[in-house]
Amino acid sequence: MAQTDVLIVGAGPTGLALALWLTKQGVAVRIIDKSSGPGETSRAMAVQARTLEFYRQLGMADAVIEAGYKTPAMNMWARGSRKARIPLIDAGGEISPYPFVLVYPQDHHERLLVKQLQSLGVEVERQTELLSFEDNGNQITAILKHADGHGEPFTALYLAGCDGARSLVRHEIGSGFEGGTYKQLFYVADVTASGVEPAGEAHIAFDKSEFVMVMSYGEADRYRLIGIVRDERAEHPETLTFADVGHEAINGLNIKISDVNWFSTYRVHHRVTDQFRRGRAFLLGDAAHVHSPAGGQGMNTGILDAINLAWKLAAVVKGSASDFLLDSYQVERQAFARRLVETTDKLFTFATAQGGFADFVRTRIAPIFASVAYKSENVREYMFQMVSQTTLNYHESPLSQGTAGKVQGGDRLPWVPLSSADNYDSLTAIQWQVHVYGEPKEDLVDWCKKQNMPLHIFAWQREHQNAGLAKNAVYLLRPDTYVALADPNGDSATLSRYFSEHSIILPV
Structure with a gap:
């Protein structure tokens, strides 16, 4: 029976990052994914400073930055008028060598990670699915299903579930996934548009209970839109088109959309698993935690899960640390995931709250506050630290002393x-x-x-x-x-x- 050190299920950014860091440390991995190839749509957009700091470990930070786009500023609009412009370049100039918000679409990002992994001699096994597994105490025995339908028994010392919010690995180990789902239905669309002013910058516009976020790819007339679907349309998301979503906030930006290149709807969840580890199986990324897209944290959090676990697995596999070290993965990453869900929940609730008072605060008070507060260097640094994840610490970890x-x-x-x-x-x-x-x-x-x-x-x-x-x-x-x-x-x-x-x- 074939065997490896770590079987990684899921080849999104989290699984690919885990495979990269483990392989770089001399740990044998096998990474599988039931899809036929990397994603074709630009789901996550932001690569945060802390992720880039880690990419420097593998010598790939410069390549990501060159391929991405540094967002110059965020503009806040309310009812058709621009209320504030918040510069983003060099917001963390004293904090990180990467003091900016980088836009790098997830489909491009995944392809770069795959190439990096191939350069280390590891190929993602596509159209390969995990059917089941057992933890035998000293190893994991898994059954894999290939594209032609045949099953393959396989063993590994450890199993990493990077298989998304509907994780089979999480289901198999019996981990809970408590939380909830917001009632609003959201849409995401990649569009060709004109009239965005200033062009190349990010914009968030509010109009009563509607909002839309517009992010530039750094390419002429290409933008990502994220917004809310009208309540009366949300009951049948499978039939929706871009024409069905709320357009008041979009119209307030005075932009003209000529082409919709991709459109999808989704529900936003806020959940954290109660077990990041059970025996020899681990949960990472969306398999362990999901939350609102506020702040562009999701993909980056999964990548940091992977880096946290990788060096610990490498030490234990090589016999230089006891199993105790692996317990610290849950302690460190679960605490952060819970804080992140709580923070993004507050931001999300503010952005989507309905009613006259909520609308007044969003469209009148918040832009003024943001504009004035951002002129303070301390406020700018604090905001950068929160979004960039450079403020993340493990003070409560058993590994932290002094x-x-x-x-x-x-x-x-x-x-x-x-x-x-x-x-x-x-x-x-x-x-x-x-x-x-x-x-x-x-x-x-x-x-x-x-x-x-x-x-x-x-x-x-x-x-x-x-x-x-x-x-x-x-x-x-x-x-x-x-x-x-x-x-x-x-x-x-x-x-x-x-x-x-x-x-x-x-x-x-």
Whole structure:
């Protein structure tokens, strides 16, 4: 019977990212998908800064940025009048090397990830479906179905369910998926349009209980529309066309749509599974959590699920960590998913609430508030951090320890740009590493040499202090670049104790 280390079910962005990070770390994978090829429609649009920071680990951030489009600004409209323009370029100039919102349609995105995976010698097996599986304690036994109908028994050490909101893997392990479905029916359309002003920028328009979001692809006259279907039409979504959706908000933008290249309707759900892991099976992406598209978080959250799990699976498969490490995947990612659902739920409820008062707040109060607030540098940075996922932390994780300066275990390492280089250059390696900003103690240098631990020393600068880092402290970074341990004393004994307590063996 054929066998691999990890069987990945689902070749969307989440499954592809998991396959890439595992393969890069020397873990054997098999990735299957029941579709005949990558998606043909541009579902998710935004690639956030934190995702790009991780893509830098694989040397693909520049390719994604070159293929995508940096959205210059978001314009807010109400009842046919533009009320506010919020610049988006360089909104996070002090936070991330990627201080912008990048539009990169999911169908293009998937194709790039597939090519990256092929360059590592891994092919997605299309028209291959998971029928069932059993967890035997020491391995997973699965039954796969191929395009010609024949079944194949297959074994893997672990199974990753990246198979979407209707996940078979989630169903098989008996995980709950509590939450609900919003009553509104939404549409998404890719259109050719003229009259968008300013062209190439994003727009959100409100008109009473209607709204529409318009996003540019960076190509002349090509846009993505997301909006709401009139209540009286929503009962039979299968019969709807673009002509059936509300057009008051669209008309308020004074745009003319000449072609509808793709149109679909969908319901918005808000759900989080109660088990991200059961035994040797894991849930990632939409199989584990779904929420409103507010803020462009969905695809990015799934990719971050994959990166979080990949280094832990690699360590356990290679025998350098105990099974305990895998339990931290649920602790870290479920907590974030719940916070994200709560946040997007509030935004979504605000955008879709009905009634005179809600309409007044949306069309009169919110644009003024947004315009004034965004002039504050602190507000701009806060908004960027929230949307870009750079504010995500794992403070409550069993893997997070200590505080040095303003940085504590579980934080994303602050990015510090300097004229010569930045402190993220070393993060291209998927490995444990130590950062010291200032002078390391001699025993720490000796310990790192003996343990084959990369030690990166940065001459102390005022910029490091401004970023919240402490002089001469030790920052132990996980392979996914989050701070595992922050020790203000910079002692090697603290590092030794950390690895011992967490049953992690460093590679020789």
